Amino acid sequence: MAQIVHKYTLLILLSVLIMHSLFTSVHSRKFQEKKPCKRFTLYFHDILFNGTNLANATAATAVNRTQLGNYKHGMLVVFDDPMTKQNNLLTPPVARAQGFYFYDTKDAYNAWFAYTLIFNSTEHKGTLNIMGADLMGEEMRDLSVVGGTGDFFMTRGIATFRTDGQPDAFYFRVKMDIKLYECY
Structure with a gap:
């Protein structure tokens, strides 16, 4: 035993x-840092409706800001923005960005984004889903690519934001460097 x-x-x-x-x-x-399986740069153009620009606006406030702080806290914006390969708004769009962002802090300009890039061109067909915090005070900020369809089926990666232009309160342009690490 x-x-x-x-x-x-x-x-x-x-x-x-x-x-x-x-x-x-x-x-x-x-x-070991992986190299991206796909990488490209796009420009996100957001033109907020200001009451007089109905023909050109691509985004509108769905919920107004709260009285907490001076940084638009609580404001929700819904958008259908053109995505271009160059930073010129008048260049032909290669995709549309459809989704929303809301300002989520009361002591700084920060927003949280959730949107889908919709591609329908000879180069790409399908969608990319992107979401995450846009810490606007930082020069560069990363949002997560959390999936996709078509040419981007089940992809994962990072979309690095860099503000490329903001001439007034109703228009901004963001340069997006998209790096995909899971491509099927």
Whole structure:
């Protein structure tokens, strides 16, 4: 009986040591940055409706700001914005960005975005879904690419934002460097 207990104890101890060595070897590997499987740059043009620009507006306030702070806290904007390859608004769009953003802090200009890039051109067909915090005080900020369809089926990656122009309170342009790391 004692011999059976020693065998089982030895077997359990050996199993624990093997599991420990497998676990530490898997998790002790150095992080290796992957290269993107697709990468491209687009410009996001947002023209907020101001009461007089109905023909040109691509975005509208759906919920007005609250009285908490001076940074548009609580304001919700819904948009259908053109995406171009150059930073000129008059260049032909290669996609549409459809979604919303809302200002989510009361002590700084920060927004949270959720939108879909809709491609329907000879170069790309399908969608990319992007969401995340736009910390506007930072020069560059990353939002997550959380999926897609068509040419971008189930893709994952990063959309790096950089404000490229804001001539007034009703128009802004963002340069988006999109890097996809999972492409099927």
